[in-house]
Amino acid sequence: MGKDSIPFLDLVTTHVELEQELNEVFKHALHTASFIGGSMVEQFEQAFAEFCGTKYCAGVGSGTDALRFALIAAGVKSGDVVITVPNTFIATTEAISQAGAQPRFVDICENTYNMDPAKVRQYLEDSCTVDDQLGVVIDDETGKPVTTIVPVHLYGQMADMDALLEIAEEHGLIVVEDACQAHGAQYFSKKENRWIKAGSIGKAAAFSFYPGKNLGACGEAGAVTTNDSSLAQKTRTLRDHGQSKKYYHEVEGYNGRLDSIQAGILNVKLQHLAQWNRRREEAAYQYDKLLLSVEGVVRPYTPEWARSVYHLYVVRVPEREGLQKHLAEAGIGTGIHYPVPLHLQKAYEGQGWKRGDFPITEQIASEILSLPMYPQLSTQQQSRVVGEAARYLRNELRAEKVGVSGISLKSSN
Numbered sequence: 358m359g360k361d362s363i364p365f366l367d368l369v370t371t372h373v374e375l376e377q378e379l380n381e382v383f384k385h386a387l388h389t390a391s392f393i394g395g396s397m398v399e400q401f402e403q404a405f406a407e408f409c410g411t412k413y414c415a416g417v418g419s420g421t422d423a424l425r426f427a428l429i430a431a432g433v434k435s436g437d438v439v440i441t442v443p444n445t446f447i448a449t450t451e452a453i454s455q456a457g458a459q460p461r462f463v464d465i466c467e468n469t470y471n472m473d474p475a476k477v478r479q480y481l482e483d484s485c486t487v488d489d490q491l492g493v494v495i496d497d498e499t500g501k502p503v504t505t506i507v508p509v510h511l512y513g514q515m516a517d518m519d520a521l522l523e524i525a526e527e528h529g530l531i532v533v534e535d536a537c538q539a540h541g542a543q544y545f546s547k548k549e550n551r552w553i554k555a556g557s558i559g560k561a562a563a564f565s566f567y568p569g570k571n572l573g574a575c576g577e578a579g580a581v582t583t584n585d586s587s588l589a590q591k592t593r594t595l596r597d598h599g600q601s602k603k604y605y606h607e608v609e610g611y612n613g614r615l616d617s618i619q620a621g622i623l624n625v626k627l628q629h630l631a632q633w634n635r636r637r638e639e640a641a642y643q644y645d646k647l648l649l650s651v652e653g654v655v656r657p658y659t660p661e662w663a664r665s666v667y668h669l670y671v672v673r674v675p676e677r678e679g680l681q682k683h684l685a686e687a688g689i690g691t692g693i694h695y696p697v698p699l700h701l702q703k704a705y706e707g708q709g710w711k712r713g714d715f716p717i718t719e720q721i722a723s724e725i726l727s728l729p730m731y732p733q734l735s736t737q738q739q740s741r742v743v744g745e746a747a748r749y750l751r752n753e754l755r756a757e758k759v760g761v762s763g764i765s766l767k768s769s770n
């Protein structure tokens with residue numbers, strides 16, 4: 358990359374800045390040969406629970422492990438229907454399927470890109486029946502019990518939890534948060550009249566510490582947070598081959614532990630997370646300001662009840678492919694999260710989903726673009742990103758006005 362190129366994500370600077378502290382972690386592990394479990398894992402679990410405002414945290418092997426274990430520990434059973442969104446990373450539905458359940462999608466809100474509580478209610482009221490004898494909600498199409506909602510706090514912003522929790526309570530459903538992109542995000546609960554951290558509002562939550570997340574390991578890692586001691590205990594058993602005592606297996610579990618070196622690294626980085634999140638928030642504010650005057654760009658929307666940690670800064674633009682190509686040529690990296698909605702993925706062919714099922718998700722999938730976003734991103738770099746985007750869009754709009762190209766402001770598909 359050229360001298361003034363701007364990567365989509367800069368993972369090198371952070372690690373070089375913390376090199377000495379991170380080396381100490383490795384040294385400690387070598388000198389004590391504690392590679393699995395031990396004090397570094399326990400320390401991190403305690404510190405992360407405190408950060409999230411939960412009683413318990415169980416470190417696991419990845420965010421996908423975290424979500425799978427959280428679902429199983431929360432009581433999701435084979436054959437259950439679990440409500441989630443098609444606008445997320447496939448790990449969300451992988452975890453649901455691997456817990457033995459089947460995902461049922463509802464569409465997202467057009468402004469926040471997160472789960473739309475009204476659509477959850479609509480599904481439960483129009484497409485389900487309450488079995489009065491069993492006291493459960495049954496999906497009319499499959500005849501299976503609907504037991505759980507998995508809202509995804511996408512891009513670092515929480516879903517509308519008051520509304521979702523209310524629906525869950527009315528219908529006797531469990532809520533498990535996919536907080537894999539939302540370390541430190543907050544939600545203002547009107548019901549409780551206070552700001553609540555992601556990971557502490559549902560029955561349990563899953564976090565990922567994949568390197569590119571706001572809090573990332575130097576490898577794979579994840580965690581389950583909860584206020585429920587028995588759920589925490591079940592998670593600890595599941596991650597360790599179903600044993601609570603060595604070689605005494607209560608259930609068949611998984612190899613899904615958090616290793617000590619990653620825990621030690623996360624301990625070091627957790628000290629910086631609040632400040633990194635503030636830097637991201639400042640960068641988002643700066644983008645908002647710079648983009649205000651750029652015609653044709655829809656900026657991220659943050660309701661007054663949400664405080665985002667901007668895992669991603671996602672805009673919507675017409676002619677997304679053209680803009681992405683233009684930025685790439687100018688040395689600016691971008692991403693698309695996500696280009697293909699889950700219900701249209703090849704992996705789910707033959708499940709009965711089709712184009713048109715979730716129109717908002719489908720519409721935004723062709724328009725969203727994630728701009729460079731990380732704590733070290735400078736104001737100058739942001740100005741260049743927005744300057745280049747503005748230049749491209751101005752030319753496109755002008756071309757459209759004089760009828761040179763067939764491009765219209767509204768995306769054609």
Ligand SMILES: *Cc1c(COP(=O)(O)O)cnc(C)c1O
Pocket residue numbers: 419420421422445446448449509535537538564565566567578579
């Ligand atoms: C990253 C991510 C996951 C999975 O985490 P891994 O650590 O990669 O297994 C799950 N859900 C969402 C929304 C994610 O962004």
